[in-house]
Amino acid sequence: xxxxGALLALLALLxxxxxxxxxxxxxxxxxxxxxxxxxxxxxGGSVALDSTQAHSGKNSVKVNGAGGYCGHIFFxxxxxxxxxxxxxxxxxxxxxxxxxxxxxxxMPDAAQGAKKHLRIGGQSKILMYNRETDDATLPDLSPNxxxxxxxxxxxxxxxxxxxxxxxxTVETWLNNVxxxxxxxxxxTANANAAQWQRSTVKPKPTAIYFGWESYGGDTNTFxxxxxxxxxxxxxx
Numbered sequence: 001x002x003x004x005g006a007l008l009a010l011l012a013l014l015x016x017x018x019x020x021x022x023x024x025x026x027x028x029x030x031x032x033x034x035x036x037x038x039x040x041x042x043x044g045g046s047v048a049l050d051s052t053q054a055h056s057g058k059n060s061v062k063v064n065g066a067g068g069y070c071g072h073i074f075f076x077x078x079x080x081x082x083x084x085x086x087x088x089x090x091x092x093x094x095x096x097x098x099x100x101x102x103x104x105x106x107m108p109d110a111a112q113g114a115k116k117h118l119r120i121g122g123q124s125k126i127l128m129y130n131r132e133t134d135d136a137t138l139p140d141l142s143p144n145x146x147x148x149x150x151x152x153x154x155x156x157x158x159x160x161x162x163x164x165x166x167x168x169t170v171e172t173w174l175n176n177v178x179x180x181x182x183x184x185x186x187x188t189a190n191a192n193a194a195q196w197q198r199s200t201v202k203p204k205p206t207a208i209y210f211g212w213e214s215y216g217g218d219t220n221t222f223x224x225x226x227x228x229x230x231x232x233x234x235x236x
Contacts, residue, residue: 021079021229025049025059029075034061037074037106037209039115045073045212055090055157055225063222065212071219074106074211081231087208088161088228088236094221096154097122103130103213104222107205118203120162121213127152129170129182131201138170138196139181145192148181150174157225159236168202176236 023034029049036047044066054060063073091104103121112118112133119130126149129138139145152158152174163171165185172182181192190197210224228234 020081020231021077021227022234023228024057024226025061026057028059029061031075034075034077037076037207037211038072041070042073043068043070045071047073047075047211050223053092053223055092057225060092060223060225061210063211063224065214065220065222067214067217067219069213069215072103072211072213074209074213076207076209076211077229078207080205080208080229083166084231085164085205085208086161086228086230086233087163088159088226088230088234089210089224090157090159090226090236091210092157092223093152093154095219097125097127097152098218099124100214100216100218101130102215102218102220104211104220106209106211106213107203108207109201109203110206111201111204118164118205119213122152125151127172127174127179127182129196131196131199133201134199136195136199138184139190139192140195142192145181148179148190148192150177150179161233161236163233164203164205166202166204168200170203 046064048062050060050062101123103119105120107118109118116132124141124146126146139148159175161173169185172179184193
């Protein structure tokens with residue numbers, strides 16, 4: 001028991017670079033640990049614990065996303081590793097992504113400056129990243145760039161993972177399969193990342209929020225479960 005107590009005390013003192021968040025919401029939604037986030041305005045969206053849908057166990061977090069920017073709403077964590085960041089969430093969308101620009105993960109990004117975000121969502125019916133400062137997308141929204149990404153299937157749980165490295169690396173997986181168009185890292189060519197690579201900004205998120213943001217009239221409902229934020233890949 002003494003050894004176990006000493007180990008727990010040591011783990012509590014370890015630096016944030018190896019911090020890990022793992023949550024399945026089986027004990028409810030702790031709004032202190034998982035606060036809501038809606039920069040500038042919020043009209044119509046909602047976040048709530050849902051006991052009718054779950055990837056595992058009995059609970060998930062349901063986000064009703066309204067149309068228009070002020071319909072946005074997110075929940076998330078500020079416990080972010082200081083080096084490599086690996087995020088895994090099981091998610092379920094009620095509708096497929098459309099041609100319109102939307103976001104379902106948003107991250108305040110210190111590398112871009114105050115109140116600027118690195119965003120993950122969709123446009124042209126595929127998954128993509130968007131950098132708020134210059135509105136760059138990954139991949140390029142050309143026919144080849146669109147083909148290098150993937151659609152997000154609706155009405156079924158999907159395992160979505162990504163990695164952000166301090167050297168500017170971006171890696172993305174859907175159900176354990178690498179998405180080539182959403183990969184940027186030293187030594188790996190991506191012919192569909194020209195817009196993204198025009199900037200030397202290397203993402204440095206200070207928080208990770210899950211939810212919904214629409215820049216047009218699109219609405220959607222997302223469920224999130226079994227979220228992990230770590231300095232190493234957890235996998236599906």
